Amino acid sequence: MDGQPTAEVIEQLRDIPLYRESLAQGYFPVLDKPEIARGFPENWMTPRLAAALAAGEAEYVLSTGTNHARMQLIRPPYFLLHSYYRLWREHPDISGTWESGCRRVSLTTVLATEHVARINAARSGVPPQAVPALEDRWLDDRTCYLNLRLDPALWERDEVVRMLQEIETARRAHPRGEYHLDCSGYHLAHLVRKVGEEGLWDEFPPPASIIHAYEYTPVNVRRFLRQHFDCPLIDLFGSTELGYLYYSDRRGAYWPHLDDMSVELHPVAPGSTIFELIVSSVRNPYMPLIRYRSGDCVRTQDGTPDPSGITQFCGRQKELLHTPHGPVAQGDLDRCIGEATARVFLHQLRLAGPAEARLAYTTFDGAPLDTTESAALEHAVGELTGRHCRLEHRAHLPIGPSGKYAWLAGAA
Template sequence: MKGQPTDAVIQHVRDIPLYQKALAEGYFPLLEKPEIARGFPDNWMTPRLAAALASGEAEFVLSTGTNHARMQIIRPPYFLLRSYYELWSDHPDIAGTWWSGCRRVSLTTVLATEHVARVNAARRGVEPDPVPTLDDRRLDERTCYLNLRLDPATWDRDEVLRMLGEIEQARREHPQGLYHLDCSGYHLAHLVRKALAWNLRDAFPPPASIIHAYEYTPVNVRRYLRRHFDCPVIDLFGSTELGYLYFSDREGRYRPHLDGMSVELLPVADGSTIHELVVTSVRNPYMPLVRYRTGDCVRTSDGEPDPEGIVQFCGRVKELLGTPRGPVAQGDLDRLVGDASDAVFVHRLDVHGGEEATLLYTTFTGEPVGTGESETLRRGLEELTGRRCRIEHRSHLPIGRSGKYAWLTADGA
């Protein structure tokens, strides 16, 4: 039956309480996040898992909660990091930077930095410092985290100099002066803009490779990074509970990385060419997920549900915008903005009921786009959303509590 797990997958889940009903009925329905949490951890507990938890081969962790409510999961220590390192070490464009021993500096949400500092403090049996030192922010011997503020737009000159200095330190630790930059695309773009504004570009050591892997990276942000860095800029897609599933090459084409996994694509609505990603994975042996609804949306090259044909990870199911022509995803708005003007940096669509919307935007230069670009954008938005639209330039759009930007709000909320 289409979408149902193979016999090999069934062997992995045969003893797990959560799946007993599905096993008895011979049919595995879609697995929702609330079902994973209901009765946790007893709904996952097996003798093997209990032994792994006792020995430290498995551990309880929380998902980041940046795209959905935080979810407790069970996994091997460093599960996500090992998935990242495995992909980095095999990547056709940047494997050389892994094998040469590049240090990895990570510039992403302050929540990620705080998590690393908490873990390190817990290992020492102390409370984390309010302002963690560089040593407090080392995930392992190869990776450190840089960001100490929620909103990168508020970084001041001293903060930028500190981060550039920590990048330089990582570069100096490599025999050839190479380092690998891991980032949220937005955060790195903010750092480049500030370095340029304060004439610090020469103090920004050029990376040997870049991966952005923490959130949707807009078309214009990708262009901006490629314009300013003469190295491969790679996108990864994955999650805390699954590891990494897809990666781009340096030209932006996506390829699957589905060891221990299979993927289904289900249309988010009848007739829609936006598909939801449903994953079956035994990569995490302690919490295998069968037909797990990730909540992520994709588009394929021809609109068909072919996991090999994914060309865009376009947002979240919960953030789809209903329109007379069907649901619109974050990636749809982003492509429209990118086609109208490559100057737009951060943008957010505020929807006012069912008839009006306002696109708020910032630019890389701080100046509003031209009249022609603004009008092109307005017309495109009205066609995309089925609403009357206004366009408003802002000097700053605040970041969310998760450290990520909202692309859509209702009534300016």
Template sequence: MKVSPDGQPTADVIARVKDIPLYREAVARGHFPVLEKAEIARGFPDNWMTPALAAALDAGEAEFVLSTGTNHARMQLIRPPYFLLKSYYRLWSTHPDIKETWEAGCRRVSLTTVLATEHVARVNAKKRGEEPRPDPRPADRRLDARTFYLNTRLDPALWERADVERMLAEMAEARQAHPQGWYHLDCSGYHLAHLLQKINKWGLWDAFSPPASIIHAYEFTPVNVRRYLQQHFACPIIDLFGSTELGYLFYSDRRGRYHPYLEDMSVELAPVTEGSGLFHLIVTSVRNPHMPLVRYRSGDCARTLDGTPDPAKIKQFSGREKELLESPSGPVAQGDLDALVGSVSPHVFVHQLRVLSPAEAVLAYTTFDGRPLAPRQVAALGHGVRELTGRRCVLDHRDHIAIGKSGKYAWLARDGK
């Protein structure tokens, strides 16, 4: 979708949003400001209501949903049924590295947060007019004929052997259902890495059926986690970037280079602070016809290959704007710390920076093999964190770092929080 040089929507976009109450003032002024999440919520749903939307809601062509809320307050949305799933399927079916597994009819096995599994179980229970079960059965965890969810526990580090054996059996069932023995694995990179660790710990490799293709799409995937997965799988491993309200915007190829997937969308990159090389994503999208977003600040940050605000040159999605850490040299994003950790040692698995004061911090970390880093690496990482954040840093090797209530890891923790 084309955009004006100044980021303002083109005439075709304005024509599609001119009757939406939220945009009337901008249309009248001839200028669209950046759209914040608070504005989307203010006066909802009346601020979005048009006769066409009301008719779509009545006909079941549009529905109210909530965003996941794993990185920000949950936001009410209006969208077509299965909007995000269809966005995923379209991308999978056209991706040059993995479309073969779509065309071959592979089942999609999803290994991600327990919140995602519970959502599917709630939807299925509602269809039956029942309350969801506390321990959902396989049928409860099936999203459609092609997709089902595996995880039923919050913290993958605490999976017990029975959990892992059940999941492996369900993955094997998906493989056996395909004439070529293929299935597609959709996952959080962290969850899959934990599964591999459990398989290794209990010697369950004979029960594990490797997938024909892998997508990780649910959260930031650290450099070391991606490396770890690449060591264990020969198939393409693809990263998707998107959100509940937008669908998917970018995909990686099997070598890790990102490519735009901006059907009915455009992206602006605006500097977080001048000279930092870190950018906000501002998205205009009419992909969701019931809730088109014009110059919407997604809350995500990115860095580009050459430091210029060119969306086609994005090299890293760096985490959330609300989680930036201020430092004397400018804002520090999740991706910045992760790049540092990955450059010092490939053995660090989960890491979390706890800020104690403007001058002190602790970097807690786990490793894939359970052993602490060598003293030389500890010193290098402590020095690197100080250079990056302006804070003296000591390292704290742990056996376990708890996952958040959302089923995702927090890279940053502030003292007392």
């Protein structure tokens, strides 16, 4: 019925002002972020929510703002963490590392580290430290955060040594000397490169399981990590406001984790096989989102809008590149690069006018692509984008202010 909520879900929405018009009309349109923010928090306030806020069972938070404008939310405390822990506990490939009590060390954006430090400072009633110590970076008794720098490409030897020592501290707390590594794929790849450059492999204890869950992980980064770690590498997909929706197995296939949720796929343009994700969720009882446009794009196994057939989370709707052949997503360019060469690490497509593009890139070994690889990649990217493409090898591509990399720069 075009994604409309069930009678059971509707009963959970009756008191929420935001949904009054939809309830009266008997039809729920797609919900966009501006509608969620308009009139906040009164548009969500119910007697139940007011009581939960007063009792500390619900709290105001901000979304991270790394993929869209920061959005105010109301949710149970540790909503996202509990979603992560549940998935880790139930995952068929890594549930053993949960059950055995592995500590989780998180290597991701410095914004995430700073967030944890602020939470702990507020609990203690003291100002957060400019450089938080390890004890200030434990989110709970199971999870600590490592990164203290915006751009991981600029980590220096003493920072790498500190992070390896903190990993070792977490590892030693386990009876079998195991730990769970939670990361951005990019950040872990940077750490691996730095460890190799500095001759520190003997100081890097291998993790028992790895989850990358913070942003799109490119094909070549996945390859690179698999070459260095002999343990399950699991991809999670989710968001601050929804929790986690899908997970990969150790072979790379995606599986739904949609308790209290349903998903629709809508083509981003007529005839396109790129779909945007529309999610209905009552997992957060204080802010149920019905037919919510998450802004995320996917591709499916057979090009049909079947949520059970998702094979790739391919980027953000607002970052699609419009070409003569139709929209192109981050994952499409990534696949194109990965098929041409395994050596490219970071890349950014920079648009120049209506028909030109430059692909700035770094490599894992620091050396530029050879003439044959360059020509093949320029041709492939040109075919994909409908633009004349020129490669630019760089020693360094800076990270964005959110601690994430932009794949596309310049106006389409």
